[in-house]
Amino acid sequence: xxxxxxxxxxxxxxxxxxxxxxxxxxxxxxxxxxxxxxxxxxxxxxxxxxxxxxxxxxxxxxxxxxxxxxxxxxxxxxxxxxxxxxxxxxxxxxxxxxxxxxxxxxxxxxxxxxxxxxxxxxxxxxxxxxxxxxxxxxxxxxxxxxxxxxxxxxxxxxxxxxxxxxxxxxxxxxxxxxxxxxxxxxxxxxxxxxxxxxxxxxxxxxxxxxxxxxxxxxxxxxxxxxxxxxxxxxxxxxxxxxxxxxxxxxxxxxxxxxxxxxxxxxxxxxxxxxxxxxxxxxxxxxxxxxxxxxxxxxxxxxxxxxxxxxxxxxxxxxxxxxxxxxxxxxxxxxxxxxxxxxxxxxxxxxxxxxxxxxxxxxxxxxxxxxxxxxxxxxxxxxxxxxxxxxxxxxxxxxxxxxxxxxxxxxxxxxxxxxxxxxxxxxxxxxxxxxxxxxxxxxxxxxxxxxxxxxxxxxxxxxxxxxxxxxxxxxxxxxxxxxxxxxxxxxxxxxxxxxxxxxxxxxxxxxxxxxxxxxxxxxxxxxxxxxxxxxxxxxxxxxxxxxxxxxxxxxxxxxxxxxxxxxxxxxxxxxxxxxxxxxxxxxxxxxxxxxxxxxxxxxxxxxxxxxxxxxxxxxxxxxxxxxxxxxxxxxxxxxxxxxxxxxxxxxxxxxxxxxxxxxxxxxxxxxxxxxxxxxxxxxxxxxxxxxxxxxxxxxxxxxxxxxxxxxx
Numbered sequence: 001x002x003x004x005x006x007x008x009x010x011x012x013x014x015x016x017x018x019x020x021x022x023x024x025x026x027x028x029x030x031x032x033x034x035x036x037x038x039x040x041x042x043x044x045x046x047x048x049x050x051x052x053x054x055x056x057x058x059x060x061x062x063x064x065x066x067x068x069x070x071x072x073x074x075x076x077x078x079x080x081x082x083x084x085x086x087x088x089x090x091x092x093x094x095x096x097x098x099x100x101x102x103x104x105x106x107x108x109x110x111x112x113x114x115x116x117x118x119x120x121x122x123x124x125x126x127x128x129x130x131x132x133x134x135x136x137x138x139x140x141x142x143x144x145x146x147x148x149x150x151x152x153x154x155x156x157x158x159x160x161x162x163x164x165x166x167x168x169x170x171x172x173x174x175x176x177x178x179x180x181x182x183x184x185x186x187x188x189x190x191x192x193x194x195x196x197x198x199x200x201x202x203x204x205x206x207x208x209x210x211x212x213x214x215x216x217x218x219x220x221x222x223x224x225x226x227x228x229x230x231x232x233x234x235x236x237x238x239x240x241x242x243x244x245x246x247x248x249x250x251x252x253x254x255x256x257x258x259x260x261x262x263x264x265x266x267x268x269x270x271x272x273x274x275x276x277x278x279x280x281x282x283x284x285x286x287x288x289x290x291x292x293x294x295x296x297x298x299x300x301x302x303x304x305x306x307x308x309x310x311x312x313x314x315x316x317x318x319x320x321x322x323x324x325x326x327x328x329x330x331x332x333x334x335x336x337x338x339x340x341x342x343x344x345x346x347x348x349x350x351x352x353x354x355x356x357x358x359x360x361x362x363x364x365x366x367x368x369x370x371x372x373x374x375x376x377x378x379x380x381x382x383x384x385x386x387x388x389x390x391x392x393x394x395x396x397x398x399x400x401x402x403x404x405x406x407x408x409x410x411x412x413x414x415x416x417x418x419x420x421x422x423x424x425x426x427x428x429x430x431x432x433x434x435x436x437x438x439x440x441x442x443x444x445x446x447x448x449x450x451x452x453x454x455x456x457x458x459x460x461x462x463x464x465x466x467x468x469x470x471x472x473x474x475x476x477x478x479x480x481x482x483x484x485x486x487x488x489x490x491x492x493x494x495x496x497x498x499x500x501x502x503x504x505x506x507x508x509x510x511x512x513x514x515x516x517x518x519x520x521x522x523x524x525x526x527x528x529x530x531x532x533x534x535x536x537x538x539x540x541x542x543x544x545x546x547x548x549x550x551x552x553x554x555x556x557x558x559x560x561x562x563x564x565x566x567x568x569x570x571x572x573x574x575x576x577x578x579x580x581x582x583x584x585x586x587x588x589x590x591x592x593x594x595x596x597x598x599x600x601x602x603x604x605x606x607x608x609x610x611x612x613x614x615x616x617x618x619x620x621x622x623x624x625x626x627x628x629x630x631x632x633x634x635x636x637x638x639x640x641x642x643x644x645x646x647x648x649x650x651x652x653x654x655x656x657x658x659x660x661x662x663x664x665x666x667x668x669x670x671x672x673x674x675x676x677x678x679x680x681x682x683x684x685x686x687x688x689x690x691x692x693x694x695x696x697x698x699x700x701x702x703x704x705x706x707x708x709x710x711x
Contacts, residue, residue, distance in 0.1 A: 209239025485533025540569025
């Protein structure tokens with residue numbers, strides 16, 4: 001389609017234009033097309049094309065909600081002009097993750113007098129600027145902000161506090177021990193808290209959650225319907241969240257229907273939290289539940305909690321057995337059609353009748369999974385990763401066969417060992433390639449490796465008869481897939497030094513390789529794919545099939561595939577990338593990865609790529625190749641490389657990229673640093689949370705949060 005200015009529309013015939021004239025479409029169709037154009041482009045560029053578009057671009061359907069999130073080309077001047085032109089027409093403004101905009105940009109939001117929803121998560125904002133802005137937004141009902149060191153609630157004006165008193169939805173990300181604006185929000189119905197407080201300040205001082213105690217006000221939870229808290233690792237985050245929970249334990253809100261706490265590691269139950277849970281069991285009926293594992297393990301809590309029409313459960317890392325899951329959560333297999341999202345990640349015994357005498361590697365009880373599938377037939381998001389779910393030899397009862405009944409699935413996370421055919425595992429002896437695939441010592445020559453160019457060249461008798469092939473064929477509308485080794489751990493965890501040694505893969509996973517990857521290419525609508533610790537990748541040939549068939553793929557994460565001492569799939573990966581025109585995020589984690597000229601030349605075909613992260617112990621890079629790639633891929637705004645190069649090489653390359661491209665890419669974020677350097681954690685803390693959480697740190701993201709938790 002072509003846009004024509006008004007003079008061309010009126011002065012040139014259809015034959016002469018030699019194309020379809022957009023102006024001939026109805027207003028309804030044009031508005032639908034324009035809804036896919038970033039608002040900044042609509043208002044600042046497209047509407048100047050002709051009189052008709054000038055009118056349509058200011059239609060209420062296009063200006064009611066303005067999303068600047070991930071609009072990486074927007075800058076302070078564009079925001080200023082946008083607010084001048086349509087500020088009064090904006091009712092919902094999403095600026096989440098716009099970390100590159102200076103704090104003074106927030107001053108222009110005051111022009112949006114009719115704002116009802118405002119998301120400033122990840123934006124730089126001081127207490128005084130927040131006060132000034134909120135004082136003018138009298139209609140605001142939903143707010144998302146960060147609370148950084150230096151925040152002072154005493155600087156909030158009475159007009160600001162009046163606005164906050166009417167806010168019913170608050171999302172607050174804490175980087176310092178504080179209540180933030182919570183005490184001012186006396187009408188809260190939904191409270192989302194993200195605790196990102198480090199145990200030590202930049203100066204090295206040990207922080208304490210008890211700094212909050214001196215604040216005079218306490219939260220008001222009487223109208224609360226949703227309470228959500230996500231904690232980053234660290235004891236300070238646990239101390240602070242307990243102070244938020246203390247008020248809840250005194251009086252549980254009658255209308256509470258979603259209570260969710262996501263806490264890594266050990267988060268012990270206290271007397272106050274036990275009182276809170278007892279009160280919840282007596283007084284509320286829940287629709288969504290997530291608790292720290294220590295609060296569930298060994299307790300009869302689930303037996304007493306009451307549920308209404310639950311849509312989300314997360315029992316991540318709990319020792320909950322399948323028997324308890326069936327009896328206490330889905331009521332002995334009764335109808336639970338309302339459940340759309342279920343997270344059982346790290347729940348190693350959830351598909352076994354009991355956990356006392358069971359080993360984590362023992363076969364699952366297929367009847368438990370069958371009850372789950374039948375009862376929760378409308379599941380859209382299911383996470384079974386980080387556990388050994390081994391199917392028995394019973395015909396028709398393989399995990400993949402049972403999951404194929406869930407026709408509504410949109411996202412799925414599975415351990416590698418769960419997708420293997422039992423018969424193939426039993427009959428197939430270890431090959432030479434299997435025996436050396438996980439070694440780091442002397443290289444073993446196994447011949448020249450080639451890879452087939454299409455599905456017909458695969459071992460068809462194995463592929464198309466496998467249970468995993470059938471599963472992929474039955475889940476045609478799946479958008480997100482994660483296949484992660486049950487013992488996989490990333491080389492770059494949060495707030496800790498890089499891990500130098502990884503655990504070997506599960507024995508049942510040894511046969512999973514190229515043919516299983518090829519089966520994934522059946523997922524025509526796949527948008528996000530994660531593959532980690534697949535031991536039997538010999539050539540990576542299945543990746544080419546995915547590149548050819550999965551044309552909607554936007555996010556790709558590959559980690560520890562095949563032989564660990566050599567990147568055996570490099571040729572196939574480069575072939576795959578030439579077909580990934582929609583790919584926006586690429587994360588690669590592999591020892592000895594060579595990020596050279598050939599790799600970056602292939603990656604340059606990904607014209608939509610925005611974010612690149614490479615994590616490689618003993619990996620190498622070519623600085624000239626990186627610079628050429630950055631020059632050719634104009635959309636790239638994030639380049640993170642944690643390799644085996646020296647600190648000098650890394651710093652020089654990082655400075656060169658910033659110096660060459662920062663002016664034209666305001667959102668550019670570059671971190672190039674030795675993976676095993678002792679200062680890695682200090683470098684990581686400066687990465688914008690948007691990138692850190694979404695791509696740089698490896699984690700399973702399926703059913704991580706309830707769907708539509710925030711807009």
